[in-house]
Amino acid sequence: MSQQTQATTFDVERIREDFPILKRSVNGYPLVYFDNAATSQTPKQVMDVIVDYYSNYNANIHRGVHSLSQEATDKYEQARKTVQQHLNAEKAHEIIFTSGTTHGINLVANGFASILKEGEEILVSAMEHHSNIVPWQMLCEKTGAKLKVIPMNDRGELIYSEFEEILSPNTKLVFLNHVSNALGTVNPIKKIIDKAHSVNAAVLIDGAQAAPHIKADVQELGVDFYVISAHKMCGPTGVGVLYGREEWLEKLPPYQGGGEMIATVSFEKTTYAGLPHKFEAGTPNICGGIAFAAALDYMNAIGFSEIAGYEQELLEYAAKKLKEIEGMKIYGEASEKTAVISFNIEGLHPYDIGTLLDKMGIAVRTGHHCAQPIMDFFKIPGTVRASFSFYNTFGEIDRFIEAVKKAKMMLQ
Template sequence: MIDILKIRADFPILSQEVNGKPLVYFDNGATSQKPQVVIDAISKYYQEINANIHRGVHTLSQLATDAYEISRAKVQDHINAQFLHEVLFTSGTTFGINLVANGFASILKAGDEVLVSALEHHSNIVPWQMLCEKTGATLKVIPMNDQGELLMAEYDQLLSDKTKIVAVNHISNALGTVNPIQYMIDKAHQVGAAILIDGAQAVPHIKPNMQELDCDFYVFSGHKMCGPTGVGILYGKEAWLNKLPPYQGGGEMIKEVTFEKTTYAELPHKFEAGTPNIAGGIVLGTAIDYLNSIGFDTIQEQELALLNYGTKRLLEIEGLKIIGTAAIKTSVISFTIDGIHPYDIGSIIDKLGIAVRTGHHCAQPIMNHFNIPGTIRASFSFYNTTQEIDRLVEALKKAQMMLS
């Protein structure tokens, strides 16, 4: 059983007031809050070992390099990657997707097909559109139903020997739908296609296992899993990473440079040009340690309880409709209230100290499917409470009364 008071004490921001009210933070789908241990680790890096990595012979550089590579090993262990060099540091999920899409420009040709799903964040749509425009390949979309679930029969029909890569999120940021990615991975491989999984919304809730999933690429960001902003991970199978060309040129990613020819470094450095977010990379390891100290079984139990309680309480509000009612969901509730724009709701409840996300959540095709301008999204983390959900419900009723 989770000791919620002890957990909440780890997060300094949760004890503050916003607009004179105790903060209720329900925008975890956008970014999670940071525990003190993560905040302290950032300070410690800059106070004690701030130096560039992989380049210096001096002590601080070696200490920083060791800490950075220890963090890479923590990520490898956390996601059960086969090789350390399959773990690439990036600036976040978006960068990782763009890196892979850019690499596929050297592989695709006119007539090839790229599959994305109707549930994707814009960052897992736009890079593939750009790739298709560049190569003449065709973008195909896996449709969804009105519950916000992907249609697997349609997916099966879309797959063919023309399919070169499938890109799908593990969990929908807008609806909380958990996609059947194991099935999708297996099916993609049956037609010889690669598959990229956008795990940005999954890693705060689930410990993904690369050996079990057998996906070709898996991308995620640190800031959604209690880590710093500006750092993320691209996992890629060794064979694919060796096949793709570098994404950026510069320092660190080279083996030898002359004006006549440049040869590239081995993995992972081939894809890590320039000075990285060193503090972010190191402290991502700290955040992973923190989440594992709580335990993902405990996290999932707490978040499922919040999802069930929140669903029940919110449906008590007259005119409230939940958008996205998949059979398997994580702790995200997107909803509308009849006759009221989501932005107006969000603005009023912010005055009551409650942070939710309103709008299309960078997932406009989903909103177009439901013919709505956007939703109000309450996304819960393990440090949230049922009492906070009660405050949300009361605030929504007050906003509804004011705006009706």
């Protein structure tokens, strides 16, 4: 779609006014920020909420009778309800605030250490981020459970028939990402969740890469656990959410001990608080939780279907232009994917390309993207990854394409 046609339906220039960082220069060039899969940028509306918190009602929550504490508590618990509504969770206490997706995954893995038995099996997909591999390997070491891998094909799609083959009544847990951070592949999670539930296995979905593009409905999905991070959704770093179905959260033991997660404490015995506080030991990232809710409000005001539609057009435009470059290889060409392109140019190291792009003001990610098994599958050291957001433009893609061509010329 042409820039002119798209501009009539999505006012990206107005949106860009909300992001101060997009006005800066890098190495003498206007910034083109294509590392959104790692961390998105933050709009003024969210920054204002952060400043307001520290300027006007900075206090600890749930513990104080004074006005500032009560105000902070109200805002924090309202933020929990905002996340609940966004994910369509049945109950607010099914929303656990964490420090991010990795924290949420480790919380669940730690809890299952007391449930899983030797010889039982857990399944993980071949396209996971390290944070959705390593905790389960650690869990298997603790429990004697076995880790099995759902394979993928050359297009970067999971092979569903092989998932069906390795799934069995001995499967207790299934873990996979909603969207691959390295390839952009959108996995058929509803189909996988339903199949896993047919053998009574629990399912955790890593939603970190999906959440900026897809509004997950956890009740419609029927998922047991869903984890996301604020910093990929226009929010601050250091805060995220674990959604867990109430029945599972009640079964799992606390992840950490300390203040807030207790009901009573004596030297003889401690009893734990109910949900969600059972999993929120210590003083939380209060401002982060409130700012995350503001980021969700911001993105919902634009509309997730509008965001996804625009980003899809950016993706198709960039992929078409990149494929015109001789020696170009794109990894991950699934029929359904988000606005991520991982690529290499024959004979060139991705790090060298990324370094030269940075010299021209263009921020991309290079390396294995914390998804080393994917790189091993394709027998490559890494890729250049360009990941787009709703505040990026077709003009920025044009600059990016010209920069890639220039880098190729300089390196050959």
